[in-house]
Amino acid sequence: MTLTELRYIVALAQEKNFSRAAERCSVSQPTLSVAIARLEDELGVQLFERGKGFVSPSLVGARVVEQAQLALEEAEKVRQIAQRGRDQLDGTLRLGVIHTIGPYLLPQLIHSLKAVAPNMPLAIEENMTANLADMLRDNDIDVAILALPFDLPGVLTRPLYDEVFKVVVPLGHRWENLPAIPPEEVAGDEVLLLKAGNCFRDQVLGACPQVSSPETDIRLGHSIGTIRCMVASGLGVSVLPEGALQHPYSNDMIRVIPFVPPEPSRRVALAWRNCFVRPKAIDALLAAVRGLDSPAYRLLV
Amino acid sequence: MTLTELRYIVALAQEKNFSRAAERCSVSQPTLSVAIARLEDELGVQLFERGKGFVSPSLVGARVVEQAQLALEEAEKVRQIAQRGRDQLDGTLRLGVIHTIGPYLLPQLIHSLKAVAPNMPLAIEENMTANLADMLRDNDIDVAILALPFDLPGVLTRPLYDEVFKVVVPLGHRWENLPAIPPEEVAGDEVLLLKAGNCFRDQVLGACPQVSSPETDIRLGHSIGTIRCMVASGLGVSVLPEGALQHPYSNDMIRVIPFVPPEPSRRVALAWRNCFVRPKAIDALLAAVRGLDSPAYRLLV
DNA sequence: GGCTACCATAGGGAACCCCTATAGATCATG
DNA sequence: CATGATCTATAGGGGTTCCCTATGGTAGCC
Numbered sequence: 001m002t003l004t005e006l007r008y009i010v011a012l013a014q015e016k017n018f019s020r021a022a023e024r025c026s027v028s029q030p031t032l033s034v035a036i037a038r039l040e041d042e043l044g045v046q047l048f049e050r051g052k053g054f055v056s057p058s059l060v061g062a063r064v065v066e067q068a069q070l071a072l073e074e075a076e077k078v079r080q081i082a083q084r085g086r087d088q089l090d091g092t093l094r095l096g097v098i099h100t101i102g103p104y105l106l107p108q109l110i111h112s113l114k115a116v117a118p119n120m121p122l123a124i125e126e127n128m129t130a131n132l133a134d135m136l137r138d139n140d141i142d143v144a145i146l147a148l149p150f151d152l153p154g155v156l157t158r159p160l161y162d163e164v165f166k167v168v169v170p171l172g173h174r175w176e177n178l179p180a181i182p183p184e185e186v187a188g189d190e191v192l193l194l195k196a197g198n199c200f201r202d203q204v205l206g207a208c209p210q211v212s213s214p215e216t217d218i219r220l221g222h223s224i225g226t227i228r229c230m231v232a233s234g235l236g237v238s239v240l241p242e243g244a245l246q247h248p249y250s251n252d253m254i255r256v257i258p259f260v261p262p263e264p265s266r267r268v269a270l271a272w273r274n275c276f277v278r279p280k281a282i283d284a285l286l287a288a289v290r291g292l293d294s295p296a297y298r299l300l301v
Numbered sequence: 302m303t304l305t306e307l308r309y310i311v312a313l314a315q316e317k318n319f320s321r322a323a324e325r326c327s328v329s330q331p332t333l334s335v336a337i338a339r340l341e342d343e344l345g346v347q348l349f350e351r352g353k354g355f356v357s358p359s360l361v362g363a364r365v366v367e368q369a370q371l372a373l374e375e376a377e378k379v380r381q382i383a384q385r386g387r388d389q390l391d392g393t394l395r396l397g398v399i400h401t402i403g404p405y406l407l408p409q410l411i412h413s414l415k416a417v418a419p420n421m422p423l424a425i426e427e428n429m430t431a432n433l434a435d436m437l438r439d440n441d442i443d444v445a446i447l448a449l450p451f452d453l454p455g456v457l458t459r460p461l462y463d464e465v466f467k468v469v470v471p472l473g474h475r476w477e478n479l480p481a482i483p484p485e486e487v488a489g490d491e492v493l494l495l496k497a498g499n500c501f502r503d504q505v506l507g508a509c510p511q512v513s514s515p516e517t518d519i520r521l522g523h524s525i526g527t528i529r530c531m532v533a534s535g536l537g538v539s540v541l542p543e544g545a546l547q548h549p550y551s552n553d554m555i556r557v558i559p560f561v562p563p564e565p566s567r568r569v570a571l572a573w574r575n576c577f578v579r580p581k582a583i584d585a586l587l588a589a590v591r592g593l594d595s596p597a598y599r600l601l602v
Numbered sequence: 603g604g605c606t607a608c609c610a611t612a613g614g615g616a617a618c619c620c621c622t623a624t625a626g627a628t629c630a631t632g
Numbered sequence: 633c634a635t636g637a638t639c640t641a642t643a644g645g646g647g648t649t650c651c652c653t654a655t656g657g658t659a660g661c662c
Contacts (some may be wrong), residue, residue: 001380003304004619018640031620033641043383046578049440050640051455051628056440058578059393060386067382071375078368079302082344085361092360139350139357153660154353277347277359305650319609332651334610351609353659454629 003075005039006068008032009047013065016055088280089117095285096125096132096144100200100224101268104243105145105297113288120281129199136273143272143285147199150271157269158282160289161297163241164265165207167257170234180260183208192227192238195220200266204239207264228254241266242296267300304376306340307369309333310348314366317356389581390418396586397426397433397445401501401525402569405544406446406598414589421582430500437574444573444586448500451572458570459583461590462598464542465566466508468558471535481561484509493528493539496521501567505540508565529555542567543597568601 008025012032015021022032040047047061057065085091097106102124110122125132125141132144133152150157167186169175175185187210194201205211219236221227224244231238232253245256270289272282286301309326313333316322323333341348348362358366386392398407403425411423426433426442433445434453451458468487470476476486488511495502506512520537522528525545532539533554546557571590573583587602 001304001376003302003376006376006379019638027619028621029640030622030642035619037641043380044387045383047383049574049576049578051440051574051576054440055640060383061578063382063386064379067375067379071372071379074368074372074375075302075304075307078307078365078372079344081364081368082346082348082361085364086345139352139355273350273352275350275352277350277362320607328650329652330609331611331653336650338610353608356609 001039001042003072005035006072008035009039009061009065010069010072012036012048012055013057013061018055087119088278089284090119092121092123093143093278093281093285094123094125094141096127096135096141096146098129098132098146098200099126099198100194100241100244101145101147102126103225104241104246105268108292108294109285109288112291113284115291116287117281117284120284128197130197132271136271139273142276142278143270143282145268145270147203148267148269150269152271154274155271156274157271158286159267159269159300160286161292161299161301162265162267163243163297164263165204165239165259166242166245167237167259168228168231168240168245168251168254169237169257170231170254172234173237173255175237175257176255178257180258182260183264184210186237186239187211190236192219192221192230192236194224194227195222200224200241203264203266207259208239239264243294246294246296265298268297302340302343304373306336307373309336310340310362310366311370311373313337313349313356314358314362319356388420389579390585391420393422393424394444394579394582394586395424395426395442397428397436397442397447399430399433399447399500400427401495401499401542401545402446402448403427404526405542405547406569409593409595410586410589413592414585416592417588418582418585421585429498431498433572437572440574443577443579444571444583446569446571448504449568449570451570453572455575456572457575458572459587460568460570460601461587462593462600462602463566463568464544464598465564466505466540466560467543467546468538468560469529469532469541469546469552469555470538470558471532471555473535474538474556476538476558477556479558481559483561484565485511487538487540488512491537493520493522493531493537495525495528496523501525501542504565504567508560509540540565544595547595547597566599569598 008021011021011024012018015024018033019029022029025032036048043064045060045064046058047064049056049058106124113120113122125135127135129146129150132141132146133150135141136144136152136155145160148157148159167175167181175181186208191208191211193204193211221230224240227238227240230236245251270282270285276282290299290301292299309322312322312325313319316325319334320330323330326333337349344365346361346365347359348365350357350359407425414421414423426436428436430447430451433442433447434451436442437445437453437456446461449458449460468476468482476482487509492509492512494505494512522531525541528539528541531537546552571583571586577583591600591602593600
């Protein structure tokens with residue numbers, strides 16, 4: 001039983017004439033004759049009554065033809081779904097992003113992406129790098145935005161931008177009016193950090209080696225927002241990525257002070273499986289990043 | 302796009318592995334590989350992401366596979382419907398019958414048919430011979446029970462039984478106590494007849510040539526039941542087929558008198574298109590007639 | 603670096619599908 | 633009654649498609 005045969009019997013049931021049905025199907029009359037005879041043989045039922053001057057579906061034939069029509073419609077829907085899905089920029093893209101980027105980059109990125117791919121909504125998964133790696137591997141997300149270095153077999157990366165780190169201190173802090181701070185000055189147990197597992201925590205520790213790893217949770221924040229509040233409340237100082245310090249996040253209660261050059265920074269990149277079937281979606285994301293208009297991000301694309 | 306290809310993508314989506322999917326479909330791995338590549342090419346969409354150690358449907362692929370499953374199910378139903386329809390004795394048989402036979406034969410026939418073909422209900426069309434002929438030709442009915450002669454191109458007939466005619470007179474009629482009546486005695490304008498178009502009317506006129514064709518409707522009955530009542534009420538005499546005079550129809554108000562031999566009679570037959578696809582249904586009807594147990598019908602089968 | 607697992611590609615052979623030509627059957631017509 | 637018209641079935645050939653085995657290519661793993 002083939003879809004072609006089903007098309008044949010439907011046409012014959014409608015035309016009630018082999019020659020016309022064949023013409024409608026763009027085949028010769030014998031082709032249709034043989035195909036229908038073959039199908040009848042396969043099904044073990046005579047589907048049509050052939051009389052002189054008329055062809056008419058039998059009792060079974062009528063039911064079979066009706067069902068054949070349904071089957072053909074369903075098959076046609078397959079084609080339609082594929083047709084609609086041909087546009088790689090149509091349909092949800094599953095994006096993973098780390099906690100220290102998501103809330104600050106995505107509002108702008110999504111805005112920019114709308115211009116490039118208006119029909120590609122993002123399903124956003126905010127998580128830590130290690131979990132995003134798993135999700136990429138398991139095909140739970142399509143792409144991820146995270147900080148380099150990031151190496152995973154079968155996964156490609158492309159740098160998006162560099163983002164420098166800034167020192168943040170409470171109002172009235174002794175550094176409040178310094179024009180810049182050398183990294184080694186940021187030291188001791190006064191520095192608030194993210195909890196373990198956040199890659200940005202490790203990047204800060206790398207940039208400021210004098211910072212001691214805290215022994216209690218008191219100096220550990222769950223998120224950059226928490227850290228910011230803790231700094232504002234005078235608990236200590238911290239180091240934050242520039243993106244987290246831009247509009248619309250208020251810096252009224254804190255002072256943002258640059259490091260002395262070379263300013264420490266992190267490189268943010270896009271990551272995706274090399275076999276991902278929607279390369280144009282990657283391109284659209286890159287274009288969206290290119291369309292960002294924020295001094296906090298030093299674009300590499 | 303073929304049903305086979307749809308089966309392939311469904312299997313691949315389930316197995317997530319070309320080799321296993323191929324095995325499940327009983328084809329070689331390259332066959333499945335090529336078929337899926339071909340389908341992807343035809344649809345213009347990549348349906349699967351091929352990674353090392355995993356195969357996973359793409360966004361479109363997942364939807365296509367889902368729809369493919371629906372299409373396959375509908376196609377399978379075609380097969381099931383055909384399978385169920387293989388029994389020619391399963392499903393309604395459209396039976397036409399003339400007015401002068403239907404009400405008298407069918408109750409017994411249906412009872413007898415139940416034993417032969419319990420799953421073949423009859424859709425009964427009671428009409429006059431000419432109309433039944435049209436319906437047979439137009440495939441509005443499958444078979445007909447009517448009186449011979451009956452010739453129609455492409456239609457076969459088979460005699461079922463002979464049915465003799467009887468004279469019916471009202472109680473107190475001058476013939477009431479005659480043992481038999483010669484046909485030529487039945488004459489003049491005292492004889493009640495069916496309206497024009499009923500074949501039985503013509504058969505009576507053929508058997509009793511002395512009967513004058515009435516000029517007014519006063520002596521014309523719409524049905525045998527009407528005629529019987531008219532006779533009972535004393536309006537005249539008539540000639541009726543023996544089947545219409547048997548149990549459970551009451552003959553209390555009339556006298557039934559045989560003709561002198563050779564009794565006039567009619568030959569009742571089964572008629573069907575020679576291309577009718579359910580010959581076993583014909584056989585079942587013949588068997589049902591054979592199973593009749595009524596002295597009114599002199600079986601020929 | 604070799605091994606393993608897995609999918610893609612190549613090439614040959616068989617099956618299938620469709621074609622044209624023609625036969626066969628029935629009905630209408632002269 | 634022969635003839636023609638109409639319609640479906642059959643025959644035989646040709647081209648495509650499908651599927652096979654064998655092999656290549658690539659990534660991951662020990």
